[in-house]
Amino acid sequence: MSAPAPAPAVPGAPTPGRTAPAPSGIRFEGVTVAYGGNVVLDRLDLTVEPGEVMALLGPSGSGKTTALRAVAGFVRPASGQVFLGGRDVTALPPHRRGIGMVVQSYALFPHLKVKDNVAFGLKAHRTPKAEIPGRVTEALELVGMAAYAERHPRELSGGQQQRVAIARALAIRPGVLLLDEPLSALDARLRSGMLAELARLHRELPDVSILYVTHDQVEALTLADRIAVMDASRLQDCGTPLELYRRPRTEFTASFVGNANLLPVTVAGEGAVGFGGHALAVPTGTAAPGATATLCVRPHLVGIGDGPNALTGSVTEVQWRGSTHRVHADVDGHRLMADLRELREPPALGDPVTLHFAAEDAVLLPDGASEPAGVGP
Ligand SMILES: Nc1ncnc2c1ncn2[C@@H]1O[C@H](COP(=O)(O)OP(=O)(O)OP(=O)(O)O)[C@@H](O)[C@H]1O
Ligand SMILES: [Mg+2]
Known part of the structure; x- marks a missing residue:
């Protein structure tokens, strides 16, 4: 009798003792979600790169x-596809997507100890029993909560509970981590501490895509590689925080990401616009003479006194903001804000004031340019 032939290798079978890395990277392709015929997510096209x-x-x-729930599989798109790690998962149930998710309200089980809360997801993912304690410790160490394993959620602060929720999401070693307003239940100080924590966590898990x-906007500007x-119901803009801040494409982005002066102008010619009776020199790009547009100038790029593009108005408000004064002026019925440093003597309400800005610090937003962006990576 001859010895049995060795079993043929099964293509794609996991190597014993090693878990295949979870798929990273998310892609929305024309994802539309409707509730009772009411479209609440309209043809979303967006790519989150691995590790982004x-x-x-x-x-x-x-x-x-809604967009997050479509990735997690809790809501089924009316049309379009969701890809994880290049694979179409639109029809997969949530538990087969290998995703970690944290929601605003922690949703820890109150009757379970911290360690059992973290183990819960691992059991649901059928992690071998012997591996569970090690994986629980690993996840709790990532968020600095290993010393709290034996406590119940009610014995933890809000910030600590949120860390445990994050540990629970990370325990399954997901390739994709979804965070839905994870800090909104925390007070301002804890929030900024947790932001730094999340940034550190991301450095330790460089392959995980995070949505x-x-x-x-502070959270988005601090943490994100890119902001959508x-x-x-629509994607309006997508870019790095700096791109969106410096070169917003729409009025909505300009006012939602950072503060903005938005002045209604009419294009007069190349490099020239009219604002009321004032002529301003600003880049006009491809905008045609006669076109109406909105001029966006960031308040910290507005100076006081004479200079290029000087506009004179009267002071309507002065706010002391610690490192700057924000001066509001009324210029022909429009508000112009300037964030001024080292202002020895702030102007008084009603005073005349001249403000100015450099041409290169102004961004022209042509009217009607707020069509949703088909923005890819
Ligand atoms: N299960 C549902 N049934 C019907 N309408 C829903 C459902 N879930 C969400 N919506 C509606 O879909 C729209 C988008 O909701 P979504 O929760 O995605 O908003 P959001 O951007 O997360 O807002 P928020 O910042 O308040 O959390 C809202 O008008 C909401 O009322
Ligand atoms: Mg929401």
């Missing part, structure tokens, strides 16, 4: 959570 942190920023009701939903700006 993408913030989904937008006002309440703009469709951010981070927030309506807080949502409004009214």
Whole structure:
């Protein structure tokens, strides 16, 4: 009798003792979600690269959570596809997508100890029993909560509970981490501490793609590699924080990412616009003479006194903001704000004031340019 032939290798079978890395990277292709015929996410095209942190920023009701739920599999798109790691997962149930998710309200089980909360997801993912304690410790160490394993959620602060929720999401070693306003239940100081924590966590898990939903621009600017700006069920803009801040493409982005002076202007010719009776020299790009547009100038780029593009108005408000004074002026019925440093004597209300800005610090936003952006990577 001859010895049995060795079993043929099964292509794609996992190597014993090693878990295949979870797929990283998210792609939305024309994803539309409707509730009862009401479209709440309209043809979303967006790619989150492996290892990238993408913030989904937008006002309440703009469709951010819906987009996240479509990735997690809790909502089925009416049309379009969701890809994880290049694979179409649109028809897969949530538990087969290998995703970690953290929501605003922690959703820890109150009757389970910290370690059992973290183990819960691992059991649901059928992790071998012997591996679970090690994986629980690993996840709790990542968020600095290993010393709290034996406590119940009620014995933890809000920030600590949120860390445990993050540990629970990370325990399955997901390739994709979805965070839905994870800091909104925390007070301002804890929030900024947790932001630094999340940034550190991302450095330790450089391959994980993170989709981070927030309506807080500071969180988005601090944490994200890129920001996708949502409004009214649609993606309005997408870019790095600096791109969106310096070169917003729409009025909505300009006012939602950072503060902005938005002045209604008419293009007079190349490099020239009219603002009321004033002629301003600003880049006009491809805008044709006669076209109406909005001029965006960031308040910290506005100076006081005479200079290029000087406009004179009267002071309507002065706010002391610690390192700057924000001076509001009324110029022909329009508000112009300047954030001024080292202002020895702030002007008084009603005083005349001259403000100015450099041509290169102004961005012209042609009217009607707020069509949703088909923005890819
Ligand atoms: N299960 C549902 N049934 C019907 N309508 C829903 C459902 N879930 C969400 N919506 C609606 O879809 C729209 C988008 O909701 P979504 O939760 O995505 O907004 P959001 O951007 O996350 O807002 P917020 O910042 O307030 O959390 C809202 O108008 C909401 O009322
Ligand atoms: Mg939401």
